Amino acid sequence: MGSNSSKVTNAKEVTLYFNPVSPFARTAQMVSRTCDVKVNYVEINLMKNEQHEDWFLKLNPKHTVPVLVDDDTVLTETVDICKYLIDNYGIHKEMNPSGETGEKMQKIVDYYYGTLFPSAMKILSPFFAKKPVSDRDLEAVRVQGYEYFNTILGNNDFLFGTKGPTWVDLLVFSGLLQMDIYPLTRKGTHDKVKLWSDRIMAYPFADVHGVFFFVTKFMYVSHWANRIFCCRKALVE
DSSP states (O other): OEEOOTTOOOOOEEEEEEOTTOHHHHHHHHHHTTBSSEEEEEEOOGGGTGGGSHHHHHHOTTOOSOEEEETTEEEOOHHHHHHHHHHHHBSOGGGSOOHHHHHHHHHHHHHIIIIIHHHHHHHHHHHHTTOOOOHHHHHHHIIIIIIHHHHHHTTOSSTTSOSSOOHHHHHHHHHHHHHTTSGGGOOTTOHHHHHHHHHHHTSGGGGGGHHHHHHHHHHHHHHHHHHHHHHHHHHHO
16 A cells, blocks of 8 residues: 655545556556545455455456545546546646547547457467467557557657647556567567657656566566476477
């Protein structure tokens, strides 16, 4: 459990249930760090199935994170949580713009949930299960992830030409980081995505990814260690 109480002037307090491995939870964490409200961060241990415990299921029957609780308001969708935090407590309201930019953001959100995330899961699920990933799925996630957003960025610093990141920038950023768990989906020559990522990482709120970076490095080393072991075993046999 932690708090963003430093530099917060609002005495109001909300609770955010999260897990550092979830890209959606990390997105909500980043947004919450930009708000003038005290936040109690409660980590849900997914490995111990805390998300299936009765008390948590009462908050979210879908047993997923993040979950935001603000008095009688309980939100269980990342999109709703981000918008709610910015609209009600955000210091930077421009992170959730309306009008034409808001419409563009919705299209990216639809693309993220409808195309990118399902595609990413086709490489991450077998990777965690220590099963092979097809070249076709790997190529698809490269095109639908890095190449797609490399094109979207163009000459802009952020996805929608804004001066700073919107909450959708943070959502996509967390999602692309999730793809980095698999060693062969590195950003490589997608220079605009890399520069965009560096800009976001320069913000203080990006430190919520610390634990995730540790997990990613561990998975990366484990992957190649297992590959080397299998090759040596094959040579011996």
